[in-house]
Amino acid sequence: MDLPWTFLLVLLCYGQLLPWLRTAGQPSLDAFYNETQAKLFLKFYEQPARIVFNEFMEATWNYVTNITKRNRRNMFQKEVERSQFMLYFGSRARLFKTDHFQNPDVKRMLSKLQNIDKSALPTEDLREYNRILTYMETTYSTAEVCLDEGPCLPLEPDLEEIMATSRDEKELLWAWQRWRDVVGRQIRPVFEHYVQLSNKAAQYNGYKDMGALWRAKYESNTLEEDLKRLFDELQPLYLNLHAYVRRSLFRYYGPEVIDLQGPIPAHLLGNMWAQSWDNILDIALPYPKKPPEDITKIMKNQHWKPEKMFQEANIFITSLGLLPAPPEFWVKSMLEKPADGREVECHASAWNFYRGNDVRIKKCTEVTIEDLLSIFHQMGHIQYYLQFQNLSVIYQEGASPAFEEAVGSVITLSASSHKHLLSRGLLSQQHQDSEEEVNFLLGIALEKIAFIPFSYLVDVFRWKVFDGTITKSIYNQEWWNLSLHVSPISGSDVAS
Ligand SMILES: [Zn+2]
Known part of the structure; x- marks a missing residue:
């Protein structure tokens, strides 16, 4: 049986930090004005934090790589322990009066420690919040769409494959709509409660709502205006790309499907969320006589395996003088969908376990160029984790969520x-001529430029949900209203 964290905490740090404990047991007010006491407090936090976070990460990992009731229970338990721990230290960090402290690092660490996010919720609310979150994540990643007389298709890889490669408008609409019917209808009833609990947690932390707490991580008072300005600057380029792609789709699907004056239907852009459009490069190619080489095909001909794809990223990263993925990474990661029939969450993610070099990736890798490039991205996260291992756990996160990405x-x-x-x-062709280069650059634009309005839309929508501007009865309607406004993309007869 696991030792409770409080016991471990005391066991590990008692001897070494007796002086602080003495005051912390019965802290006199003076202790919270004293910078040396603050330093001791932060030092005291470090070791048990690593243990508590590590146990929580392990339990979460066990669940997402093997979805069972037992693993879920265990994960919830570890989450409660982690939250109690955060609450204990967060509320004490708040007591320090840091105005006259000299060391900016001490001030910054104390202020970061005060933001304990959902750990601020009372235990029952926290349990409910975790239940909802896990329910939503698991529903999202395990939902299947069933053919009338045939197999049921999960999002990864089957439905994503259809969205990427099918050029049959009816089939695309079917996959797009049915997946939303299955997932959206299950998640919708609990989503409002998730929003309420999130806001409650944010308010305990001193923020107006969860959107405000998220924005605070950027440490800018003008984040919303800055994003709006940047988005407006990009808009002319994006609208050119949009018009060009719409014209290409018009040529392919005809006037029944595409209105040259209107928004682009979301199911035709090669991706379940219309967030990147590079999968329809073949339809939009400016110089169709010079199509890019099919790298996925080349990889398959060369018998690439998922592990080789990760090694490839590792070679690239070390060639830049950065750190290699440690031996543990190769043993403990889940690099492909397990063949033993276990249910897992496939969505690619990179993990830090707060223990030495224990960093991992979870991904149901397919041998494609998209997955290869996505692995480079995930290995960028791993690199970040490896680089900050020597810092306090308080600093073991991106400088801002966007910077890490x-x-x-x-x-x-x-x-x-x-x-x-x-x-x-x-690739086998030595040189690109200017036409091939334009084809290549359009591919990058379809992936990167198209993504920007999408991600902006996601953030603006969620901020409005959290601040109450968008209420439950108009979630769906307002999503598509914003989508029409921001990205001119429309959803077809979506379930509300
Ligand atoms: Zn990422």
Whole structure:
């Protein structure tokens, strides 16, 4: 049986930090004005935090790589322990009066420690919040759409494959709509409660709502205006791309399906969420006589395996002088969908376990160029984790949520260059002429430029849900209203 964290905590740190404990047991007010006491407090936090976080990560990992009731129970238990721990330290961090403290690092760490997110919720609310969150995640990743007389198709890989490769408008609409019917209808009844509990947690942390708490992580008072301005700057380029793609789809599907003055129907863009459009490059190619080489086919001909794809990313990253993935990574990661029939969450993610070099990736890898590039992105997260292992756990997160994502993306962008792919034997043509280069660049635009309005839309929508501007009865309607406004993309007869 596991030792309770409180016991471990005391066992580990008691001797070493007796002086602080003495005051912490019965803290006199003076202790919270004292910078040396604050330093001791932060030092005291470090070791048990690693243990508590590690146990929580292990339990979560066990659940998402083997979805069973037992694993779920265990994960919930560890989450409660982690939250109690955060609450204990967060509320004490709040007592320090830091105005006259000299060391900016101490001030910053104390202020970060105060933001305990959902751990601020009372235990019953926290349990409910975790139940809802897990229910939503599991529903999302395990939902299947069934053919009338045939097998049922999960999102990964089957439905995603249809969205990417089918050019049959009816089949695309079927996959797009049925998946939403299955997932949306199950999640919708609990989503409002999730929003309420999220806001409650945010308010305990001193924020107006959960959107405000999320935005605070960027440490900018003008985040919303800045994003709006950046988005407006991009808009002319995006609208050109949008019009060009709409015209290409019009040529392919005809006027029944595409209105040259209207929004693009979401199911035709090669992706379940219409977030990246690179899968329809074949339809939109400016110079169709010079199609890019089919790298997925080349990979398959060369008998690539998922592990080789990760090694490839590792080679690239170490060639930049960065750190290699440690031996544990290769043993403990889940690099492909298990063949033993276990139910797992396939959505790709990178994990830090707060213990030495224990970092992992979970991904149901398919041998495709998209997955190869997505692996470069995930390995960017792993690199980030490896680089911050020597820092306090308080600093073991991205400088901002966007910055951490950008590290992976910048690595992916350079890995996808013609020069690099050629050097790795994934292309055979030595040079690109200018037409091939334009084809290549359009592919990048379909992936990257198209993504920006989508991600902006997701954030603006969620902020409005959290601040109450968008209420339950108009979730769906307002999503599509915003989508029409921001990205001109429309949903077809979606379930509400
Ligand atoms: Zn990422």
